[in-house]
Amino acid sequence: MWKKIRRFDQRFGLSGIRGISLFLGESLYFMIALVGDYGDLEFMAGFASACGIAAEILCLSPCIVIEQGSWKTVYSKISYFPVDRKLYLAAKLVPGAAAAAGHMGITWLAFLAMALMKRPLAMEGMLLLTLSLAVSGVWFLAGFLVAMALAGEEESKFPGWGALLFLAFESGISLAYVICR
Amino acid sequence: MGKGKENGGWGPGSGLVAQGIAKKYKGFALRDVSFRIPPGSITGLLGRNGAGKTTVMRILAGHTRKDGGKIWADGMDLKREREAALAKIGFVIEGRMFFEKKSLWENGQAFGDFYPGFTEKSWKGWLRACHLQADARLDALSKGERSKFQFAFAMAHHPKVLLLDEPTGNLDPVFRKEFLDLLLETVEREQISVLYSSHLTADLERIADQIVLLEQGSVLYADSMDRLTARYCLVKGGPEEGRRIKEGNYPEAVGVQVTRVGFEAMLDLEKEKSGGPSILEDFPGLRQEEADLEKWMCYMLQERGRRPYVEEDQAV
Structure with a gap:
């Protein structure tokens, strides 16, 4: 079942404009991370977390579709089919975690480039930023899955579960800010 | 178990x-x-x-x-x-x-x-x-x-x-x-x-x-199509007979519709054969027809769901 769900996800996976947006967005983030002012660590943590969550949103966006004016989750569509719904939600961890891990990789690539450029950066700052990225990424991913499960079989519940997503987004960034404070 | x-x-x-x-x-x-x-x-x-x-x-x-x-x-x-x-x-x-x-x-x-x-x-x-x-x-x-x-x-x-x-x-x-x-x-x-x-x-x-x-929300009837067609039939006759059937105590009459020119009723033949007064015995001249599914459904449901039309401002 896991393999079938992964195949199903890959059929409608990240492609086209979303893939390009992810690439351009992360490239821009890399450049800003390279020249950023790490003296203001709270700001950098909030900014890095917002970019990380945006990358997660892009990678998870194929499981939300807009059809005939209303928002619908793919999770609600599969309820008619012989798909293990809990396993489907678990499978969403793969693109979400991949986005978070990729974002963290780019952050560390920026740290490496800064070291090569002999720009000073305290180890404590690097670790705090990494921790804040991990916490906000996991927080948002969990929030996304909960929102999708709560949206359940209903259509057009976007304002409801969209608000939940926004809450997960905002609180994820706040967590990063608090960690680095 | x-x-x-x-x-x-x-x-x-x-x-x-x-x-x-x-x-x-x-x-x-x-x-x-x-x-x-x-x-x-x-x-x-x-x-x-x-x-x-x-x-x-x-x-x-x-x-x-x-x-x-x-x-x-x-x-x-x-x-x-x-x-x-x-x-x-x-x-x-x-x-x-x-x-x-x-x-x-x-x-x-x-x-x-x-x-x-x-x-x-x-x-x-x-x-x-x-x-x-x-x-x-x-x-x-x-x-x-x-x-x-x-x-x-x-x-x-x-x-x-x-x-x-x-x-x-x-x-x-x-x-x-x-x-x-x-x-x-x-x-x-x-x-x-x-x-x-x-x-x-x-x-x-x-x-x-x-x-x-x-x-x-409840099952009113569930049976085979053959038994349904064997159990229910339509009878037709004049308006006077229709009125007498309507006023009489005939449990087998699922529904009776009387017009100026005649009447039509659906009979439950199982009840008809269970003893007591019988339409087919009391009115031997009635025309019997097989009931189609649409009429059967209408007769089965119409008595239960009939609501008199009331203007909204007169409704209690």
């Missing part, structure tokens, strides 16, 4: 079994809906709008959660073995469960992967049989074509249970006939249990082996 008892006494190859299905909504409740559909047989689900037909269909399709009762599809418990049971169920139900912006072919490939019986060859064959273009986008299809698409997809994975909710309502008469022929042939060949909900009673008269009549 033995396995036989757990699944209602029906194992694999047993068709569709629904036992005491219940569902409560605000202002509507489905109560104790039970029926069995053996393999290779078609059950017509009848009822007026809002009687609960689509709710029953959605519960059987695994989409809507039931509050009570049990369902077995080909011996698989829909609650305990959800995925295995759903893999045996095909459906034509209104809704946007497929990807609207993808082609029919892509939709079939994506969702067909979850059904062990689905093959690209059968998918191609059923698309052709239903006169559908594989590369057409789902959101470009008309309502009738969407029914055809769902039917083609359902048949392509060789289901053991088929749920059809108003499948012919939007079809043109030519394909409707073709569809019913195709359905009869496939049901017989692949021994599928079909639950067929429709307001087109002529279709059901042609294909149904059993009838289940729902009224306000």
Whole structure:
């Protein structure tokens, strides 16, 4: 079942404009991370977390579709089919975690480039930023899955579960800010 | 409890079994809906709008959660073995469960992967049989074509249970006939249990082996089509006879309609033969006719649901 769900996800996976947006967005983030002012660590943590969550949103966006004016989750569509719904939600961890891990990789690539450029950066700052990225990424991913499960079989519940997503987004960034404070 | 008892006494190859299905909504409740559909047989689900037909269909399709009762599809418990049971169920139900912006072919490939019986060859064959273009986008299809698409997809994975909710309502008469022929042939060949909900009673008269009549969320009648036609008949006569029947105490009269020129009544022949006053004995000159499904349904439901027309400002 896991393999079938992964195949199903890959059929409608990240492609086209979303893939390009992810690439351009992360490239821009890399450049800003390279020249950023790490003296203001709270700001950098909030900014890095917002970019990380945006990358997660892009990678998870194929499981939300807009059809005939209303928002619908793919999770609600599969309820008619012989798909293990809990396993489907678990499978969403793969693109979400991949986005978070990729974002963290780019952050560390920026740290490496800064070291090569002999720009000073305290180890404590690097670790705090990494921790804040991990916490906000996991927080948002969990929030996304909960929102999708709560949206359940209903259509057009976007304002409801969209608000939940926004809450997960905002609180994820706040967590990063608090960690680095 | 033995396995036989757990699944209602029906194992694999047993068709569709629904036992005491219940569902409560605000202002509507489905109560104790039970029926069995053996393999290779078609059950017509009848009822007026809002009687609960689509709710029953959605519960059987695994989409809507039931509050009570049990369902077995080909011996698989829909609650305990959800995925295995759903893999045996095909459906034509209104809704946007497929990807609207993808082609029919892509939709079939994506969702067909979850059904062990689905093959690209059968998918191609059923698309052709239903006169559908594989590369057409789902959101470009008309309502009738969407029914055809769902039917083609359902048949392509060789289901053991088929749920059809108003499948012919939007079809043109030519394909409707073709569809019913195709359905009869496939049901017989692949021994599928079909639950067929429709307001087109002529279709059901042609294909149904059993009838289940729902009224306000409960089963009002469930029996074979043969027993139904043997049990109920229409009688016709003059207006005076009609008035006397209406005023008399005849429990076998399911409904009586008297006009200026004559009367028509539907009789329950089981009650007619149970002793006491009898219409056929008291009025030997009446014309007897076979009741068609539409008239049967109207007579069965009209006495229960008749509401006098009251202007809104006069309503109490």
